[in-house]
Amino acid sequence: MTELLTAAQMRAIEQAAIESGEVTGLELMERAGQGVVDAIFAEWPELAMPKHSAPAAGGAGGSTPSPLRGSPPEYLERDDNEMRRAVVLCGPGNNGGDGFVVARLLRDAGWQVEVFLYGDAEKLPPDAKVNHERWVKIAPVTALTEQAFRKVAFADMYVDALFGTGLTRPVAGDLAGLLRHLGGYGGDDYRPRMVAVDVPSGLCADSGRVVTPNPRARVPTATLARLTVTFDSPKCGHFVGDGPHHCGRIVVKDIGVRQFREHKPNPHTGRGHVVRFPRTSLIGKRRMVPDERPFFSVDIRYFTKNQGHKYAHGHAFILSGGVGKGGAARLAARGALRVGAGAVTLGSPPAALIENAAQLNAIMLQSLKDPDALRVLLQDTRINALCIGPGLGLNDRGAALVAGVLGGEEPRPTVLDADALTLLAQDRALFDELHANCVLTPHAGEFARLFPEIAEKLNAPATTGPAYSKVDATREAAKRAGCVVLFKGPDTVIADPSGRCSINASVYERSAPWLATAGSGDVLAGFITGLLARGFGAMQAAETGAWLHTECALSFGPGLIAEDLPEELPKLFRELGI
Ligand SMILES: NC(=O)C1=CN([C@@H]2O[C@H](COP(=O)(O)OP(=O)(O)OC[C@H]3O[C@@H](n4cnc5c(N)ncnc54)[C@H](O)[C@@H]3O)[C@@H](O)[C@H]2O)[C@@H](O)CC1
Ligand SMILES: [K+]
Numbered sequence: 001m002t003e004l005l006t007a008a009q010m011r012a013i014e015q016a017a018i019e020s021g022e023v024t025g026l027e028l029m030e031r032a033g034q035g036v037v038d039a040i041f042a043e044w045p046e047l048a049m050p051k052h053s054a055p056a057a058g059g060a061g062g063s064t065p066s067p068l069r070g071s072p073p074e075y076l077e078r079d080d081n082e083m084r085r086a087v088v089l090c091g092p093g094n095n096g097g098d099g100f101v102v103a104r105l106l107r108d109a110g111w112q113v114e115v116f117l118y119g120d121a122e123k124l125p126p127d128a129k130v131n132h133e134r135w136v137k138i139a140p141v142t143a144l145t146e147q148a149f150r151k152v153a154f155a156d157m158y159v160d161a162l163f164g165t166g167l168t169r170p171v172a173g174d175l176a177g178l179l180r181h182l183g184g185y186g187g188d189d190y191r192p193r194m195v196a197v198d199v200p201s202g203l204c205a206d207s208g209r210v211v212t213p214n215p216r217a218r219v220p221t222a223t224l225a226r227l228t229v230t231f232d233s234p235k236c237g238h239f240v241g242d243g244p245h246h247c248g249r250i251v252v253k254d255i256g257v258r259q260f261r262e263h264k265p266n267p268h269t270g271r272g273h274v275v276r277f278p279r280t281s282l283i284g285k286r287r288m289v290p291d292e293r294p295f296f297s298v299d300i301r302y303f304t305k306n307q308g309h310k311y312a313h314g315h316a317f318i319l320s321g322g323v324g325k326g327g328a329a330r331l332a333a334r335g336a337l338r339v340g341a342g343a344v345t346l347g348s349p350p351a352a353l354i355e356n357a358a359q360l361n362a363i364m365l366q367s368l369k370d371p372d373a374l375r376v377l378l379q380d381t382r383i384n385a386l387c388i389g390p391g392l393g394l395n396d397r398g399a400a401l402v403a404g405v406l407g408g409e410e411p412r413p414t415v416l417d418a419d420a421l422t423l424l425a426q427d428r429a430l431f432d433e434l435h436a437n438c439v440l441t442p443h444a445g446e447f448a449r450l451f452p453e454i455a456e457k458l459n460a461p462a463t464t465g466p467a468y469s470k471v472d473a474t475r476e477a478a479k480r481a482g483c484v485v486l487f488k489g490p491d492t493v494i495a496d497p498s499g500r501c502s503i504n505a506s507v508y509e510r511s512a513p514w515l516a517t518a519g520s521g522d523v524l525a526g527f528i529t530g531l532l533a534r535g536f537g538a539m540q541a542a543e544t545g546a547w548l549h550t551e552c553a554l555s556f557g558p559g560l561i562a563e564d565l566p567e568e569l570p571k572l573f574r575e576l577g578i
Contacts, residue, residue, distance in 0.1 A: 007165035033101025035253025091162035092119030097128025099161025207469030208243025313342025314533025328390030335526025338566035371404035389420030519562030
């Protein structure tokens with residue numbers, strides 16, 4: 001899994017690298033700028049070629065020409081119209097410093113580059129100042145205003161180096177107008193040729209939220225990029241909130257500070273130590289960082305270690321609701337069975353038995369009238385995972401069953417979803433019964449009912465950076481509930497009470513909007529229950545279930561309905577070598 005960093009973590013790593021004496025801030029800035037230029041040429045190979053010999057944008061032809069570094073390009077001698085044009089917008093901090101490096105390197109590659117600076121050059125931080133001075137020896141810098149920017153001629157590339165991880169407050173005044181303009185407000189579309197350095201300006205790198213002074217602002221003050229080039233590791237804000245919408249695509253460039261993540265203090269100086277922070281991992285498919293595992297791997301030991309009979313593979317028990325309401329629980333049961341539970345039983349109210357029996361074959365059926373019946377059933381110690389909530393009903397029977405599931409002498413690993421979450425929100429005594437082997441799977445509405453104060457913080461406008469994020473909210477919720485919380489969405493965040501946190505982001509190349517279909521959440525609850533039955537720990541079951549859920553959707557493609565998700569698992573398992 002790829003580790004995601006916050007702005008503070010990245011700063012601490014950079015600090016440790018510089019304090020170690022192995023690298024200077026200026027060198028890091030040069031590597032960052034070089035990384036951006038390399039990423040531009042990799043994303044738009046035609047831009048690495050002379051204007052009139054390049055294939056049309058979009059890269060027909062396939063072969064990637066080498067970036068124009070090293071020997072001077074022959075068309076440097078040509079007329080200005082033959083040259084590629086870039087507009088580089090630099091801000092008042094080190095993000096702006098990266099911008100000056102990009103400008104210089106593009107110029108070295110034969111481009112015509114126009115540079116704007118927002119702020120006072122005298123007040124730039126030292127490394128940015130050095131790069132500013134290097135640039136002004138080459139060409140002038142124009143003070144950045146919306147009006148000045150609107151006067152520039154069309155460019156092949158726009159580089160947004162206004163703000164990176166240092167955005168602390170809303171962008172105001174004329175610059176806010178410019179960011180709205182760059183975000184597409186008013187109809188001009190810069191996105192196809194906009195590259196953001198580290199993070200699109202205006203967006204908080206931690207929360208993926210646009211920092212705004214106005215709670216009612218409808219037009220975001222942040223750029224929209226086609227490509228965002230970040231350094232060392234992706235940041236949380238690239239994957240949650242509005243981050244994916246603004247970033248376009250994420251490319252991570254190594255700047256040689258990875259060893260300082262777990263850096264031990266220099267024994268002689270005691271310096272260079274990175275304090276460990278709570279980890280946030282990205283459960284992803286694509287390789288993002290050179291030497292990390294490309295896949296989130298399902299731990300196949302759990303699937304291969306037991307060669308015994310079906311109960312050796314776990315027995316999941318899914319509680320269902322009343323007549324005509326059994327579909328959700330049946331979907332969960334199917335998910336639990338397909339993901340690998342050796343046996344799955346559906347507990348149905350007596351009146352709904354016939355209806356359920358008509359729909360089930362491999363899934364066993366058991367009459368479950370009330371909590372007394374549940375108590376008797378749970379004497380069967382082979383039942384090692386429970387799922388309650390899908391289609392349960394917001395009534396006394398439902399509440400009594402939630403209490404029955406959570407109470408008892410030996411509470412089992414349990415997934416609480418849908419109606420069970422609403423019942424928990426209505427009865428704090430029930431909420432207090434949650435234990436470490438529970439997994440709560442709320443969507444945003446259920447989350448707000450369960451954790452109203454946390455949701456209020458999350459939904460309040462982001463008026464400062466770093467802003468409170470979905471990652472913060474899920475961590476806080478898990479701590480409060482004392483169990484694993486899986487906060488659903490395209491940016492599903494999963495946390496346990498210790499602070500361990502993962503994001504299963506169905507965005508970028510894992511985007512699967514067709515996953516938002518009726519019953520999809522019930523199948524997810526079933527996947528997690530089946531994995532619990534199979535022996536996975538609560539956090540691992542939630543992470544693996546969420547990952548498989550997205551992968552099934554991607555594998556099936558558009559047109560998916562909830563019933564298709566479990567049926568896609570065998571194909572996926574084959575591909576994973578299980
Ligand atoms: N951390 C690292 O390891 C590296 C960081 N680098 C770059 O440095 C960046 C971080 O630099 P900084 O910490 O200087 O932060 P930024 O360059 O993101 O911005 C900080 C500056 O912007 C001002 N500012 C913040 N919010 C503002 C607002 N709303 N309106 C007007 N001014 C505002 C601050 O007062 C400060 O002057 C990264 O995003 C990255 O691009 C790279 O040079 C390479 C290495
Ligand atoms: K930026």
